[in-house]
Amino acid sequence: MKAVQYREVGGTPEVVTVPEPEPGPGQVLLKVSAVGLCHSDQFIMGLPAEEFDYPLPLTLGHEGAGTIAQLGEGVQGLSVGDSVAVYGPWGCGRCLQCTQGKENYCVNAEAEGILPPGLGSPGAMAEYMLVNSPRHLVPLGSLDPIQNVSLTDAGLTPYHAIKMSLPKLGAGSTAVVIGTGGLGHVGIQILRALTGATIVALDVSEEKLDLARDVGAHHVLLSNDEAPAAIKKLTDGQGASAVFDFVGAAPTVVIAAASAGTEADISIVGIGGGELPVGFGTTAFDVSVRAPYWGSRSELVEVLELARRGQVNVEVETFSLDEAPEAYQRLHDGTIRGRAVVVPNG
Ligand code: NAD
Ligand code: ZN
Secondary structure, three states, X not given: OEEEEEOOOOOOOEEEEOXXXXXXXXXXXXXXXXXXXXXXXXXXXXXXXXXXXXXXXXXXXXXXXXXXXXXXXXXXXXXXXXXXXXXXXXXXXXXXXXXOOOHHHOOOHHHHOOOOEOOOEOOOOEOEEEEOOHHHEEEOOOOOHHHHHHHHOOOXXXXXXXXXXXXXXXXXXXXXXXXXXXXXXXXXXXXXXXXXXXXXXXXXXXXXXXXXXXXXXXXXXXXXXXHHHHHHHHXXXXXXXXXXXXXXXXXXXXXXXXXXXXXXXXXXXXXXXXXXXXXXXXXXXXXXXXXXXXXXXXXXXXHHHHHHXXXXXXXXXXXXXXXHHHHHHHHHHOOOOOEEEEXXXX
């Protein structure tokens, strides 16, 4: 079968032919219907050799959906042909976090060498993929897999971050979204669906700000040194109630800190290497700063429910498997509107 792999540090993704996988006991084989491209793929492929600790070659794709092609021995409760989304942050299934459905915070995954698909295990950017447990599948039902595959990360990750800050986001509050690409444009819609907040979106690109406005941001601002003052002005001097930084780079965490009002939450979701010093006087009083990772299985079920009710629509540009390298180049260049999605069996 065809797969898209990152094969050597410093290389670019390549379309290659690999053996079709066979499901072992307890595993599920999916015929991939759609796979999203995430900026995290770009991040990994940009790591120098001394920081790169994934097995190579790496089949990419941690946002996956498919139809069940074959069930491994002992798998029950699923049928061949079911349309499913893959819950990507695989954990051990036994620790406290995993039993709460929060496999994104599994405490044993690293020690046991359990790696998410596309981030260590062979991912969804192939005609077929193996899923190590039926626990990591969520039924899509009638939801279109191409339109909704990115909810498994670009939806789930902002959903998790926003859900933790809901107590701060009642009527009259202000939420700031920094970076309105794949994650950010879904984050804006989740904020509209779940909160009473006025949403201020920041990006460095006018096209991305147009998208932010189209998906429900109340105000848009260029992401620069002047943004915090503009946010203060929009909030009668109060500052934001919560800031979601979907870039997480040195300049954006500075904007996040300067924009956050008293008792605000700052979620640094982007992995752009920015660090925020936290101590008395570095932010407004009692600001909380967190760096969340992905989301729980039940949150994935919830975010799919938002899509089912028409409250979240991912803006999608589709590509064939052969076009995946070009799609990664477009993501790198910042010219994708919303999310790039590859359709391997299209
Ligand atoms: P993307 O490339 O689709 O979007 C990034 C957006 O940020 C673009 O619109 C870009 O124009 C904008 N941007 C760049 N520099 C900016 C700046 N200085 N100020 C404001 N906006 C700026 O990326 P994505 O797939 O949405 O991922 C966003 C980030 O989140 C990446 O760092 C990714 O690795 C990370 N991520 C983290 C998690 C997690 O669990 N924490 C999960 C998925 C992705
Ligand atoms: Zn991702």
